[in-house]
Amino acid sequence: MSEKTTFTGHRGLELREDLIFEIGAHDRSGVDLAPLRGTPDRLGGIIREAVDLPGLAEPEAMRHYVRLSQKNHAIDMGLYPLGSCTMKHNPRLNEKMARLPGFADIHPLQPASTVQGALRLMDELAHWLKTLTGMPEVALSPKAGAHGELCGMMAIRAAIEARGEIERRTRVLVPESAHGTNPATAALLGFSVDGIPAGDDGRVDLEAFRDKLGDDVAAIMLTNPNTCGLFERDIIAIADAVHEAGGYFYCDGANFNAIVGRVRPGDLGIDAMHINLHKTFSTPHGGGGPGAGPTVLSERLAAFAPLPRVVAGKSGLELVEHGDQTEGRPFGRMVAFHGQMGMFVRALAYMMSHGADGLRQVADDAVLNANYILAELSGTMTSPYSGPCMHEALFDDTFLKDTGVETLDFAKAMIDEGYHPMTMYFPLVVHGAMLIEPTETESKASLDLFIATLRDLVASATAGDTERFTTAPQLAPTKRLDETRAARQPVLRYGSTEKKQVRAAE
Amino acid sequence: MRYLPLNDADRATMLERIGVENIDALFCDVPAEARLDGPVELPIHKSEMQVERDMQAMAGQNMTAGSAPFFCGAGAYRHHVPATVDHIIQRSEFLTSYTPYQPEITQGTLQYLFEFQSQVAELTGMEVANASMYDGSTAAGEAVLMAHRVTRRNHAVVSGRVHPQYVDVIANLSDMGGFGLTHIPPTVQGAEDLLSSVDENTSCVVVQNPDFFGSVNDYTELAEAVHARGALLVVVVTEAVSLGVLKTPGTMGADIVVGEGQSLGNGLNFGGPYVGLFAAREKFLRQMPGRLCGETVDADGKRGFVLTLSTREQHIRRDKATSNICTNSGLCSLAFSAHLSLLGGNGLQHLAWLNHEQAVDLAGRLGSIDGVKPINDTFFNEFTVELPQPADTVVEALAARGVLGGVPVSRLIPDGGFENYLLVAATETCAPEDMAAYAAALEEVLS
Numbered sequence: 027m028s029e030k031t032t033f034t035g036h037r038g039l040e041l042r043e044d045l046i047f048e049i050g051a052h053d054r055s056g057v058d059l060a061p062l063r064g065t066p067d068r069l070g071g072i073i074r075e076a077v078d079l080p081g082l083a084e085p086e087a088m089r090h091y092v093r094l095s096q097k098n099h100a101i102d103m104g105l106y107p108l109g110s111c112t113m114k115h116n117p118r119l120n121e122k123m124a125r126l127p128g129f130a131d132i133h134p135l136q137p138a139s140t141v142q143g144a145l146r147l148m149d150e151l152a153h154w155l156k157t158l159t160g161m162p163e164v165a166l167s168p169k170a171g172a173h174g175e176l177c178g179m180m181a182i183r184a185a186i187e188a189r190g191e192i193e194r195r196t197r198v199l200v201p202e203s204a205h206g207t208n209p210a211t212a213a214l215l216g217f218s219v220d221g222i223p224a225g226d227d228g229r230v231d232l233e234a235f236r237d238k239l240g241d242d243v244a245a246i247m248l249t250n251p252n253t254c255g256l257f258e259r260d261i262i263a264i265a266d267a268v269h270e271a272g273g274y275f276y277c278d279g280a281n282f283n284a285i286v287g288r289v290r291p292g293d294l295g296i297d298a299m300h301i302n303l304h305k306t307f308s309t310p311h312g313g314g315g316p317g318a319g320p321t322v323l324s325e326r327l328a329a330f331a332p333l334p335r336v337v338a339g340k341s342g343l344e345l346v347e348h349g350d351q352t353e354g355r356p357f358g359r360m361v362a363f364h365g366q367m368g369m370f371v372r373a374l375a376y377m378m379s380h381g382a383d384g385l386r387q388v389a390d391d392a393v394l395n396a397n398y399i400l401a402e403l404s405g406t407m408t409s410p411y412s413g414p415c416m417h418e419a420l421f422d423d424t425f426l427k428d429t430g431v432e433t434l435d436f437a438k439a440m441i442d443e444g445y446h447p448m449t450m451y452f453p454l455v456v457h458g459a460m461l462i463e464p465t466e467t468e469s470k471a472s473l474d475l476f477i478a479t480l481r482d483l484v485a486s487a488t489a490g491d492t493e494r495f496t497t498a499p500q501l502a503p504t505k506r507l508d509e510t511r512a513a514r515q516p517v518l519r520y521g522s523t524e525k526k527q528v529r530a531a532e
Numbered sequence: 533m534r535y536l537p538l539n540d541a542d543r544a545t546m547l548e549r550i551g552v553e554n555i556d557a558l559f560c561d562v563p564a565e566a567r568l569d570g571p572v573e574l575p576i577h578k579s580e581m582q583v584e585r586d587m588q589a590m591a592g593q594n595m596t597a598g599s600a601p602f603f604c605g606a607g608a609y610r611h612h613v614p615a616t617v618d619h620i621i622q623r624s625e626f627l628t629s630y631t632p633y634q635p636e637i638t639q640g641t642l643q644y645l646f647e648f649q650s651q652v653a654e655l656t657g658m659e660v661a662n663a664s665m666y667d668g669s670t671a672a673g674e675a676v677l678m679a680h681r682v683t684r685r686n687h688a689v690v691s692g693r694v695h696p697q698y699v700d701v702i703a704n705l706s707d708m709g710g711f712g713l714t715h716i717p718p719t720v721q722g723a724e725d726l727l728s729s730v731d732e733n734t735s736c737v738v739v740q741n742p743d744f745f746g747s748v749n750d751y752t753e754l755a756e757a758v759h760a761r762g763a764l765l766v767v768v769v770t771e772a773v774s775l776g777v778l779k780t781p782g783t784m785g786a787d788i789v790v791g792e793g794q795s796l797g798n799g800l801n802f803g804g805p806y807v808g809l810f811a812a813r814e815k816f817l818r819q820m821p822g823r824l825c826g827e828t829v830d831a832d833g834k835r836g837f838v839l840t841l842s843t844r845e846q847h848i849r850r851d852k853a854t855s856n857i858c859t860n861s862g863l864c865s866l867a868f869s870a871h872l873s874l875l876g877g878n879g880l881q882h883l884a885w886l887n888h889e890q891a892v893d894l895a896g897r898l899g900s901i902d903g904v905k906p907i908n909d910t911f912f913n914e915f916t917v918e919l920p921q922p923a924d925t926v927v928e929a930l931a932a933r934g935v936l937g938g939v940p941v942s943r944l945i946p947d948g949g950f951e952n953y954l955l956v957a958a959t960e961t962c963a964p965e966d967m968a969a970y971a972a973a974l975e976e977v978l979s
Contacts, residue, residue: 043643045643045646045647045650046647046873047647047650050873050876051876052876052877052878053876053877053878054876055874055875055876055878055879056614056616056873056874056875056876056879057614057874057875057879057883059879059883059886059960060886060960062882062885062886062889063889065888065889065892065893066892067888067892068748068888068891068892068895068908068909068910068911069748069777069778069888069910069912070748070750070909070910072748072749072778072779072910073777073778073779074657074775074776074777074778074779074780074783076877076878076881077654077655077775077776077877077878077881078654079651079654079655079872079876079877079880080873080876080877081873081874081875081876081877081878081879082873082874082876084614084616084874087616087620087870087873087874088616088619088620090873091620091623091626091644091866091870092620092623094639094640094643094644095620095623095624095625095626095640096625096640097625097637097638097639097640097643098625098626098629098637098638098639098640098641099625099629099634099637099638100624100625100626100627100628100629101628101629102624102625102627102628103624103625106630108630108633111630111631113628113630115535116627116628117535119580119583119584121622121627122584123583123584123587123591124801125618126587126588126591127591127596127598127599128588128590128591128592128593128594128596129590129591129594129801129802130799130800130801131596131598131610131800132594132595132596132597132800132801132802133597133602133604133608133610133800133802133936134608134800134802134803134804135606135608135939135943135944136595136604136931136936137924137927137928137931139928139931140594140595140931140936141594141595141802142593142594143589143590143591143592143593143594144590144593144594144802146590146593147590150590154574157572157573157574158574169666169667169670169804169805169859170666170857170858170859171858171859172846172856172857172858172859173666173670173857175856176856180704180708183708205846205847205858206845206846206847206848206849206850206853206858207846207847207856207858209846209850209851210846210849210850210851210853210855210856211856212851213851213852213853213856214677214705214708214709214855214856215708215709216708216709216710219850219851256561257559257561257562258561259563261563262563262565262566285559285562287568287571287572288562288567288568289559289562289566289567289568290566290568290572293565293566294563294566304859308535310627310628310863311628311629311630311631311862312621312626312627312629312862312863312864312866313626313629313630313631313632313638313640313641313862313863313866314630314631314632314641314663314823314859314860315631315664315666315805315859315860315861315862315863315864316666316804316805316806316807316859316861316862316863316864317859318805332704333700347943347944348946350946357704357708358700358703358704358707358708359697359700359701359704360670360701360704361666361667361669361670361697361701361804362607362667362668362669362695362697362698362701362792362803363607363608363669363697363803363804364802364803364804365803365804366804366805367801367802367803367804367805368801368804368805369804369805371587374587375583375587377574378575378578378582378583378586378587379534379535379577379578379580379583380533380535380577381571381574381575381576381577381578382571382572382573382574382575382576383571383576383577384533384535384536384576384577385571385574386568386571387533387536388536390555391536391538391543393555393558393559394538394543394546394547394550394558395538397546397550397552397558398546398549398550400550401549401550401551402549414550414552414557414558414560414561437634438636441634441636441637446630446634446637447634452847466535466536466538467535467536468537469538469542470537470538470542470545470546472537497831499636499637502636502637503636503637503639504635504636504639504830504834504836505636505830505831505832505834506636506830506831507635507828507829507830507831507836507837507838508828508829508830509635509828509838509840511828511829512826512827512828512838512840513826513840513841513842513843516817516824516826516840516841517826517827517828518646518649518660518661518817518824518825518826518827518840519646519649519650519653519654519659519660519661520646520647520650521650522659522660
């Protein structure tokens, strides 16, 4: 590979870009503001010195961010098969709708009489979510998936407390294959976390699970379809068993996109489940948020749903913002205001576009695409469990044995081929795991090229061309980054090393 | 269906390659009794045009801030966001990218997160900041939990002048996590006795600046007293623009600063999505929640950025993690950072002064109306007025006259004797004629 160097450091269309602190100045600006009038101030002398932050004129700012953007992979550019993350197409209609002033330019604390359309949208979204999940109540306010988990587990905790069993029910059962957020959430609420081992088929071992049950169990937190991309066949038996033991069933709904329109979680005995609007219902991931995690609740938990709630009142829709304004027993409040309205608009626009028929097709195509990958790669890569899978195909690293190539190297080589790698090393229960989720928005041609690429990579690894992997990526904006150094000598802001040196000199 | 590329021929070919008869065979692991045999009872698919029409009908039922003289604040502020910002956050490469787990192909996201962290640290006067939280209220909740971890104590003391819904979020997390909390009863202004509630179990004292009622405070002495008792000072900022002019929480001696960043780059959006700011002293770094972006080098020695110190986080530490947070507020932090880059230090300072002048102007106008009494000695761009009658009915009457005149305190604190108090905010977006219209409408409503 040619390593042509250039005078500017740019490489054709790949333009290097310094930090705003290196290109801007505190007295430069891309915003014109009205002059100050010199009004006597009312700040009581509690005033700061200069703000030492760089400014950019508008054209400089535009270039800065456009250049940065070009160093990112994105779903709009190509397949982004991150398992469990559901990188599907984000329709631009949804962006346009979220920017309607009637949604974007309203204040959360305006009188309810002036925001009837916004409350109607929330009510409508709630109706869709409740109907699709077969659950009687939904808390819209959680801000992301993990926040929705917290909401569901708080409702469970409140219900247990109401039964007077909070001293006793302190244990939460979590499969070892679970997302890290599950045990972290349980621990945040003071529960102890007890792992459930996976069976040989990649699902909860029903007998091992039953052995763990007791009158100290508060809940099970189970992902379904699970993190191995498999439907938990015994889910109804699991629900019955945990209910019989007096506990509750929290379902991590991160993978609801696999079954939307096909299965209603309410029919499976689930008591609480969060829904990632940014996964199943296509709101953009935005480089790590904002997400939204509405949480559906069963009859047993509905009364404990947090504030606020949208209810029909005498003069239209109203917001219940205080506990004494409802007959329920809300456990409290998860956020200031009412949740991720911008995401509600996008998700509802997505649902209305698909309709009941289209959403079922979404699940069908997502599952079909994943199974197609699983089937086409079955002779090439190795799977720890037999199919069919749901919306994602899980592979282990057995096929790389003795090649000198590890999962990480394999993933980095995919970058040179123009792909974002799949989820790696998760779930933890599978050695060198590679979790591929194509989603329903990939065409067959796109999948075929992806499959052919992976076959070609496997052929290289098997043929001993380890360099293609261990030195990868060669063609990305940067070579492999030193993550160990970043953690050992943390530099988390511009100028911090210089400041430290100054301090040491003093 | 316009978002689904597969056609029936593709589907048939693929099913054949998989070796199953039909799509139902792929759902064979679903218990038979739970399989739906047809679509659920919801409307069927709609064209883009139809969806747009339905959405516009709902949007049209709302009175927008831009269509009325507008003076609401209480934790959400209307500022002018440059057109450039919205263009930048709609770039496909930012909008449709994931959390930057593969740093070699997400340097764009990582570099702006690094810049964001640096900006937040400078703004708040702190040493380190994270890559954002969900919003200000959840950041406040996490700050209290962090203080418990740092001090190994389990009780927080929260000022009565912290945003009431932030207090609710903190209280809920504390209750559920089995921690203690003393909330000082709210008072509009005057000395507030926080220290007599501080004892050897107190991990932190939580205050807000400007406080919920709008007053500007210097917490330097409080910080010293709190530190002398072995506790931390947490400062909440719900109006980020105020940081352009006010003495920084870091200078005052804060240990953790949390804030709502909505004011920069982000619209009102009926309450979300917003962006939580979280900054702290460097010595507490390893107890911080949330994502952190750090500088490093690549295999050629070239500067690059990665997510780092993830051994604090849930995907590594599971039940021992500092927080369960996973997603943050990436795109909103980009909007914040881009807006702040456009402003620059001097620009932000100017914007902050402009906001303050607007509020001083408005306070003067409202204060000259019979029976209207501005309460605050000091304020930034928001203040409290006492009215001769309940504020909620006044606000309704103003709305009927096409003015969004502020937030009644009783909306957030229903039982505390605050019925006649109204929170009023003015930003650079209020034109002089808006203020005149407001004053005239208020005079009419009160007469």
